Amino acid sequence: MGVAEPSGRLLAESRVETPNLLGPDASIRAIIAAARDIIKASGATVSAIGIACGGPLDRKTGVLHKVPNLPGWEGICLTKVFSEEFGVPAYLDNDATAAALGEAMFGAGRGVDHFVYFTISTGIGGGIIIDGKPYRGCGENAGEFGHTKIVPDGPPCNCGDRGCLESLASGTAIARIAREGLQSGAQSVIREWMCSPEDVTAELVARAAAQADPFAREIWSQAMRYLGLGIANVVNVLNPRLVILGGGVTKAGDLLFAPVREVVRERAMKALSCEVEIVPAANGDLVGLMGAFAVAMEGLESC
Amino acid sequence: MGVAEPSGRLLAESRVETPNLLGPDASIRAIIAAARDIIKASGATVSAIGIACGGPLDRKTGVLHKVPNLPGWEGICLTKVFSEEFGVPAYLDNDATAAALGEAMFGAGRGVDHFVYFTISTGIGGGIIIDGKPYRGCGENAGEFGHTKIVPDGPPCNCGDRGCLESLASGTAIARIAREGLQSGAQSVIREWMCSPEDVTAELVARAAAQADPFAREIWSQAMRYLGLGIANVVNVLNPRLVILGGGVTKAGDLLFAPVREVVRERAMKALSCEVEIVPAANGDLVGLMGAFAVAMEGLESC
Numbered sequence: 001m002g003v004a005e006p007s008g009r010l011l012a013e014s015r016v017e018t019p020n021l022l023g024p025d026a027s028i029r030a031i032i033a034a035a036r037d038i039i040k041a042s043g044a045t046v047s048a049i050g051i052a053c054g055g056p057l058d059r060k061t062g063v064l065h066k067v068p069n070l071p072g073w074e075g076i077c078l079t080k081v082f083s084e085e086f087g088v089p090a091y092l093d094n095d096a097t098a099a100a101l102g103e104a105m106f107g108a109g110r111g112v113d114h115f116v117y118f119t120i121s122t123g124i125g126g127g128i129i130i131d132g133k134p135y136r137g138c139g140e141n142a143g144e145f146g147h148t149k150i151v152p153d154g155p156p157c158n159c160g161d162r163g164c165l166e167s168l169a170s171g172t173a174i175a176r177i178a179r180e181g182l183q184s185g186a187q188s189v190i191r192e193w194m195c196s197p198e199d200v201t202a203e204l205v206a207r208a209a210a211q212a213d214p215f216a217r218e219i220w221s222q223a224m225r226y227l228g229l230g231i232a233n234v235v236n237v238l239n240p241r242l243v244i245l246g247g248g249v250t251k252a253g254d255l256l257f258a259p260v261r262e263v264v265r266e267r268a269m270k271a272l273s274c275e276v277e278i279v280p281a282a283n284g285d286l287v288g289l290m291g292a293f294a295v296a297m298e299g300l301e302s303c
Numbered sequence: 304m305g306v307a308e309p310s311g312r313l314l315a316e317s318r319v320e321t322p323n324l325l326g327p328d329a330s331i332r333a334i335i336a337a338a339r340d341i342i343k344a345s346g347a348t349v350s351a352i353g354i355a356c357g358g359p360l361d362r363k364t365g366v367l368h369k370v371p372n373l374p375g376w377e378g379i380c381l382t383k384v385f386s387e388e389f390g391v392p393a394y395l396d397n398d399a400t401a402a403a404l405g406e407a408m409f410g411a412g413r414g415v416d417h418f419v420y421f422t423i424s425t426g427i428g429g430g431i432i433i434d435g436k437p438y439r440g441c442g443e444n445a446g447e448f449g450h451t452k453i454v455p456d457g458p459p460c461n462c463g464d465r466g467c468l469e470s471l472a473s474g475t476a477i478a479r480i481a482r483e484g485l486q487s488g489a490q491s492v493i494r495e496w497m498c499s500p501e502d503v504t505a506e507l508v509a510r511a512a513a514q515a516d517p518f519a520r521e522i523w524s525q526a527m528r529y530l531g532l533g534i535a536n537v538v539n540v541l542n543p544r545l546v547i548l549g550g551g552v553t554k555a556g557d558l559l560f561a562p563v564r565e566v567v568r569e570r571a572m573k574a575l576s577c578e579v580e581i582v583p584a585a586n587g588d589l590v591g592l593m594g595a596f597a598v599a600m601e602g603l604e605s606c
Contacts, residue, residue, distance in 0.1 A: 056574060114441050128540075130433065137542025138417050139578045144539040147572050149532050152454060161570055229452050236447040237429075237540050239440025267464055269450050271359060275442045 001035055002289045003042040006297065008106035011042035013289065024073045032085055049082045049090040050296030052098035052288055059140060062092045068158065069122075091299030095119070096143060097134050098291030099281070100127025103244050104134075105294045107282035114240045117281070118145055118231065120256075121247035123158070124166040128238065134298075145234055146170065150226050165230035169223045171202035171249045177219050178205045188215035206252040221259060228263020235268040235276050246281030253280075304338055305592045306345040309600065311409035314345035316592065327376045335388055352385045352393040353599030355401035355591050362443060365395045371461065372425075394602030398422070399446060400437050401594030402584070403430025406547050407437075408597045410585035417543045420584070421448055421534065423559075424550035426461070427469040431541065437601075448537055449473065453529050468533035472526045474505035474552045480522050481508045491518035509555040524562060531566020538571040538579050549584030556583075 002013035016034040018027035039046055056065040062079025064070065082090040093101070100117035103109040109117070109129060117127040124146030128135040136142050146166035147159050154163025155173070167173055182188065182197040190208045194200055208216030231243055243264075250256055261278050268276070283290040305316035319337040321330035342349055359368040365382025367373065385393040396404070403420035406412040412420075412432060420430040427449030431438040439445050449469035450462050457466025458476070470476055485491065485500040493511045497503060511519030534546055546567075553559055560581065568576050586593040 126540075130438065135433065135541075137575075138544040139542055139574060141572065141574045142540065142542035144542075144572050144575065148536040148539050149570060150452070150455065152528075152532060159572060225455075229455060233451040233536060234540060236451050237431075237445065237537060238438075239442055239445035239447075241441040267452060269444065269447050269462060271442060271444045272440075272447065 001031070001038060002286075002293065003038055003044050003046065004290075004293045005044075008290065008293065010286070010289075011044055012038040013286075014038050020069075020071060024070075024076055028076075028081060032082075035086075046086060046088055048088055048296040048300045049086060050098070050292040050294065050299065051078050051082065051090060051092045052095040052292040052295060053078065053092060055094040056141070057092060057094060059091075059093050059136075062090070089299060089303070091295050093291075093295040093298075094125075094127075094140075095288060095291065096125030097127040097136065098295045099246055099283075099287045100129050100143075100244070100291075101134055101294040101298060102283055102287060102289075102291035103246075103281055104129050104132060105297060106290050107287070108244050108279050109242060112242050114238065115242035115244060116143075116145075116234055116238060116240045117244045117246065118234075119247035119287075120170065120227065120245060120249040122170060122172050124170045124230075124247075126234070145230060148230055148233060150229050150233075165226060168226040169230065171247075174202035174205050174219060174223050174249070175200050177223070178216070181215060181219065186215045189213045190216060202249050203251070206249075206255055210252075210255055220255070224256060224259035225263055227256075228260045229267060231260060231278070232264045232268040232273070235264060235272050239272050240276060243276055243278045244281050245278065246283070246287040250280055304334070304341065305589075305596065306341055306347050306349065307593075307596045308347075311593065311596065313589070313592075314347055315341040316589075317341050323372075323374060327373075327379055331379075331384060335385075338389075349389060349391055351391055351599040351603045352389060353401070353595040353597065353602065354381050354385065354393060354395045355398040355595040355598060356381065356395060358397040359444070360395060360397060362396050362439075365393070392602060392606070394598050396594075396598040396601075397428075397430075397443075398591060398594065399428030400430040400439065401598045402549055402586075402590045403432050403446075403547070403594075404437055404597040404601060405586055405590060405592075405594035406549075406584055407432050407435060408600060409593050410590070411547050411582050412545060415545050417541065418545035418547060419446075419448075419537055419541060419543045420547045420549065421537075422550035422590075423473065423530065423548060423552040425473060425475050427473045427533075427550075429537070448533060451533055451536060453532050453536075468529060471529040472533065474550075477505035477508050477522060477526050477552070478503050480526070481505075481519070484518060484522065489518050492516045493519060505552055506554070509552075509558055513555075513558055523558070527559060527562035528566055530559075531563045532570060534563060534581070535567045535571040535576070538567060538575050542575050543579060546579060546581045547584050548581065549586070549590040553583055 003011045063077045079090040119125045126143035126145030147164045151163040155167045157164040157167035179197045209220035281287045306314045366380045382393040422428045429446035429448030450467045454466040458470045460467040460470035482500045512523035584590045
């Protein structure tokens, strides 16, 4: 969480652990306490609160639906909790849309009419900006890039379907594929960095791939190919000027951007691929926080 | 071509053959002569001309680029030709975008905020309507649904890539797959309807599939599965309220709509698939003509 000026300049930030086993009440109390601390530390008067949260959720009522990573939070009206606690309006949005809006206001998307944002993290989410504003679709669920099908009969996905981009190229997918390979006896430098295959992460796969470990390179380049195909499909549909990539897996830097750019250049329609740039989120590690802040700004503007 | 009132009511229409071997000059002369005839027959005073044409083209200047099906037409400014000839403004647009606009103004998309249009014909094209207006993307090339990848290493496509929706589910693709099967000796009722495998069309495959011909059913249902996947991906990206399908292949009716609806219901995200309807173009065989007319109306309105 953070406190920022309307310009986007951060005055204070902090991070609080909210283990699921504590349940929503204890987590919300911990968040409120930490928020009070940074507001005090910043010396600022807060005029609105923005919340970026994994969906599905109802942005207009501020209520969470059944969010996969937040068991027990269903039905909680987060905006009510925070606006009552702090006596200012609170606004809620899907984390990927919020991140896209944050990039539009304070990041790589400033001044860009049409762009898309992909978050490549535990899962793969997306946000769409059209004419500088979030495009949400008829049910506010647009941008499910992670669940576009890349391999019709591919691996099972969390969503219940198969072959989704998320099941092939998310951090979780990269780790799962490496884990399965290691459990089947594959040789890799990754073994030296972990106690058991359970410990393998996408970050370790990226690090090993950077060291030219053949096992890791194969897994990494296949995932980058699928990620590039998923982006090429969105480029062919929306003809955006910019594709912004954020989320933990993008910390791999050129190891991710170079192959992804190549796949998009090769496989999107030429007239579209030659116009699009693929860049990292300028808000970097703060992409979620700046997204939440953009949600507050958008909420105030629409009042 | 046709003459219509602003309400969309057609006063006169006609069809003129423009064989490629005549070249653009003779074709344009034939179109102009036929246009004079129907204007006279309609008794109307024409105030604008709309032209829907296969792309790529430059809508703003009215100039055709290198259109695959119109050899020799590159660089021709169609709007200049027609506005000079008839002394009224002429407007040009991509045929799929025009068809989508025609459905928005006079068809199944009336009053619908966000919808997409797929034309399933020789190729597969697309148009996107957002907030009731065409969304064209940053280079006016959005909606290339036919070139989203459905099978990463699938069959070669006209665009130079592989595994595009168009290479798997267009009329040309369905005919090609059937032809290859027949040439390899497959048994099918289609053989009774043709002199040589060269004669096979998607329409014959649909007719044989409707008669439970096992060979044709297999090809048809595979194509419908891919078409459903391509639509599911666009639904996951854009969360439209409506998907309108037009073009020659959709004349198969329920044989097409039933399996496509089932695949989209199964494979798009539930929150998105439960909200979307998949319907035939209300303008039917006139989807191109009503599209051209919508282009004229849009041009006049934007003056």
